[in-house]
Amino acid sequence: MTTPTRRQLANAIRFLAADAxxxxxxxHPGMPMGMADIAEVLxxxxxxxxxxxxxxxxxxxxxxxxGHGSMLHYALLHLSGYELPIEELKNFRQLHSKTAGxxxxxxxPGVETTTGPLGQGFANAxxxxxxxxxxxxxxxxxxxxxxxxRTWVLMxxxxxxxxxxxxxASLAGTWGLGKLTAFWDDNGISIDGEVHDWFTDDTPARFExxxxxxxxxxxxxxxxxxxxxIDAALAVSDKPSLICCKTVIGFGAPHKAGKxxxxxxxxxxxxxxxxxxxxxxxxxxxxxxxxxxxxxxxNDGKQRQGQWQQLFDRxxxxxxxxxxxxxxxxxxxxxxxxxxxADAYIAQVQAxxxxxxxxxxxxxxxxAFAPLLPEIIGGSADLAPSNLTQWKASKSVTAADAGANYVxxxxxxxxxxxxxxxxxxxxGFLPFDATFLVFSDYARNALRMSALIPAxxxxxxxxxxxxxxxxxxxxxxxxxxATLRYIPNNDVWRPCDAAESAVxxxxxILRQDGPSCLVFSRQNLPHQPRSDAQLAQAAxxxxxxxxxxxxxxxxxLIGTGSEVSLxxxxxxxxxxAGLKTRVVSMPSTDVFDRQDAAYRESVLPKAVRKRVAVEAxxxxxxxxxxxxxxxxxxxxxxxxxxxxxxxxxxxxxxTEAVVxxxxxx
Numbered sequence: 001m002t003t004p005t006r007r008q009l010a011n012a013i014r015f016l017a018a019d020a021x022x023x024x025x026x027x028h029p030g031m032p033m034g035m036a037d038i039a040e041v042l043x044x045x046x047x048x049x050x051x052x053x054x055x056x057x058x059x060x061x062x063x064x065x066x067g068h069g070s071m072l073h074y075a076l077l078h079l080s081g082y083e084l085p086i087e088e089l090k091n092f093r094q095l096h097s098k099t100a101g102x103x104x105x106x107x108x109p110g111v112e113t114t115t116g117p118l119g120q121g122f123a124n125a126x127x128x129x130x131x132x133x134x135x136x137x138x139x140x141x142x143x144x145x146x147x148x149x150r151t152w153v154l155m156x157x158x159x160x161x162x163x164x165x166x167x168x169a170s171l172a173g174t175w176g177l178g179k180l181t182a183f184w185d186d187n188g189i190s191i192d193g194e195v196h197d198w199f200t201d202d203t204p205a206r207f208e209x210x211x212x213x214x215x216x217x218x219x220x221x222x223x224x225x226x227x228x229x230i231d232a233a234l235a236v237s238d239k240p241s242l243i244c245c246k247t248v249i250g251f252g253a254p255h256k257a258g259k260x261x262x263x264x265x266x267x268x269x270x271x272x273x274x275x276x277x278x279x280x281x282x283x284x285x286x287x288x289x290x291x292x293x294x295x296x297x298x299n300d301g302k303q304r305q306g307q308w309q310q311l312f313d314r315x316x317x318x319x320x321x322x323x324x325x326x327x328x329x330x331x332x333x334x335x336x337x338x339x340x341x342a343d344a345y346i347a348q349v350q351a352x353x354x355x356x357x358x359x360x361x362x363x364x365x366x367x368a369f370a371p372l373l374p375e376i377i378g379g380s381a382d383l384a385p386s387n388l389t390q391w392k393a394s395k396s397v398t399a400a401d402a403g404a405n406y407v408x409x410x411x412x413x414x415x416x417x418x419x420x421x422x423x424x425x426x427x428g429f430l431p432f433d434a435t436f437l438v439f440s441d442y443a444r445n446a447l448r449m450s451a452l453i454p455a456x457x458x459x460x461x462x463x464x465x466x467x468x469x470x471x472x473x474x475x476x477x478x479x480x481x482a483t484l485r486y487i488p489n490n491d492v493w494r495p496c497d498a499a500e501s502a503v504x505x506x507x508x509i510l511r512q513d514g515p516s517c518l519v520f521s522r523q524n525l526p527h528q529p530r531s532d533a534q535l536a537q538a539a540x541x542x543x544x545x546x547x548x549x550x551x552x553x554x555x556x557l558i559g560t561g562s563e564v565s566l567x568x569x570x571x572x573x574x575x576x577a578g579l580k581t582r583v584v585s586m587p588s589t590d591v592f593d594r595q596d597a598a599y600r601e602s603v604l605p606k607a608v609r610k611r612v613a614v615e616a617x618x619x620x621x622x623x624x625x626x627x628x629x630x631x632x633x634x635x636x637x638x639x640x641x642x643x644x645x646x647x648x649x650x651x652x653x654x655t656e657a658v659v660x661x662x663x664x665x
Contacts, residue, residue, distance in 0.1 A: 004295040014033045017029055018275065019272070022267065027265075034250065041223050042062075051083075058149050059305075060150045063128070065153050066155055066159055073108075073111065079292075080297065105453050119164040128151040129240070130419065134397060144311065150180070151179060168419060170412075172240045173212050178240065184245060186220075189249045212242050254278055329374070338372055342505075349364075358497065359520040361502065363388035363390075365506075376405060378433075380409065407433075417443040433457070438463070438475050464519045466640075467521055478617050485590060492516075495518075496587065497564075507588070528565070528585070545564065546583040547582050555579055556584060558625055561616075610665040611665075631665060
């Protein structure tokens with residue numbers, strides 16, 4: 001072999017994928033074999049990247065939305081020269097390998113986002129493309145296009161069927177994301193078989209209706225046709241492009257090509273050997289000739305990045321302030337003085353002692369922190385006036401303004417959260433999104449992915465309990481706080497007043513290793529007096545807000561959010577009755593649980609077993625703090641439609657109920 005053909009370069013993908021699945025005895029060989037020709041043209045002729053620096057700021061972003069075909073991605077990374085040796089491919093789907101069953105960003109160099117839940121990778125890609133567009137608007141200058149890269153996403157029939165694809169595609173068209181190109185693997189096969197019985201959409205027409213440029217009927221196994229389609233997409237700069245590629249799943253397999261049998265199981269020894277013969281690949285498992293490697297590594301990513309770096313250096317000389325800010329944002333670093341300024345604001349709020357809804361306190365905190373952080377980009381799912389997520393300097397991303405920093409997502413909670421994940425992963429932004437707490441259900445899997453990836457996203461949820469009142473049980477969250485707290489690596493904050501709200505915002509901004517959910521009330525919450533030391537301890541997730549006088553408490557009352565004030569009032573009654581009572585405010589159980597044992601003991605001493613938790617939600621979660629011998633005042637049923645005060649009385653979430661529970665202990 002001398003100079004390899006395109007088909008030979010693509011076959012290297014096919015057989016690395018099929019061999020890895022065969023060795024693991026599990027996986028999905030069909031999609032990598034079907035999309036190999038598309039991936040080969042894209043990666044060798046168009047993708048702007050540098051395998052020796054996977055974090056180059058101006059690289060193109062490649063997303064494999066149909067993440068079950070992960071071996072396609074791993075083969076591409078290995079062949080292109082990323083730090084993914086052949087041993088890792090041989091170790092596909094094994095414990096501690098860098099080649100997990102689905103692509104995982106934190107495991108594999110070159111993987112931009114964790115994918116697998118179908119459609120979400122596509123929505124992440126929309127977030128990547130939006131981030132690129134907004135950074136280019138903000139920082140590019142005449143002659144200095146220092147932000148100039150594209151987003152490419154591969155997606156299958158399953159991604160297209162998922163509802164999130166509609167939400168994300170609609171927004172991408174509205175925003176005119178001309179540097180986003182999606183390849184639809186139109187192979188007509190899903191796990192259940194041929195999709196013509198359950199997927200009959202005119203998909204190209206759907207995307208055209210969303211405002212996309214669509215290239216129809218591309219032969220996904222003809223490199224010339226693929227290249228022509230990509231060139232056609234690149235010629236359209238004001239719309240995202242969908243390239244509809246007709247492919248054969250399991251291409252080359254003599255008996256399983258074009259059938260669901262090749263989707264999610266190894267081909268088998270005989271079928272794999274037959275594919276080798278059919279595609280003229282006379283090499284052993286995991287064997288790739290040097291000529292093939294040379295063909296894959298012909299494009300010098302270091303040279304491309306070096307040319308960009310020279311441009312950026314000239315840009316920094318001409319526009320030093322903009323260059324410094326862009327570099328800082330790209331590194332994910334906050335301004336050096338942010339924490340100190342945030343602390344000053346928190347102290348100011350504590351001194352002012354406002355009695356306001358925590359959603360209003362949240363808006364005030366955004367208004368104070370956003371001017372300090374140009375990387376903040378907010379958004380809401382058509383609830384901005386209710387979530388109170390806009391601030392004085394909010395500018396819609398649809399306005400083509402250099403300072404655009406707010407996204408009107410429309411009623412698209414799932415798409416919103418997945419797009420926010422993509423914005424965060426792109427770099428240069430700290431996104432927050434917002435809706436009512438009860439509608440976090442719509443976004444649930446994207447929240448899980450925020451924590452799993454992990455992505456530095458702040459999810460804002462208002463109208464946090466039966467306290468929202470008359471809208472009734474459809475809008476009153478009951479189980480939501482508990483279920484959000486059960487997501488690993490997800491910090492949930494439910495502050496009791498304006499000061500704790502500011503503390504929660506600061507903590508969420510400073511957190512670098514995962515998302516935070518900030519949960520706020522519709523109704524006004526009374527300010528709680530506290531010392532400077534207590535104010536500092538609020539950032540530890542739980543602290544003693546009001547302590548017993550005269551030594552060890554007889555009973556500990558634990559509350560969050562709007563129910564902390566009930567505990568404070570109950571303490572007054574219990575103290576008068578001769579019971580030494582401690583009130584613990586627990587705005588974030590997740591953060592409190594990460595504190596050292598000595599601190600947790602100082603707040604909740606093991607010797608004090610008489611404990612009452614109060615929160616307007618399901619009660620079982622709180623057993624981890626009060627034990628089976630403690631009590632929980634809460635709500636283990638759905639709410640009702642009535643004014644908030646009437647509901648708290650009707651469901652017996654009152655000061656009197658807390659007092660009675662404590663006395664009963």
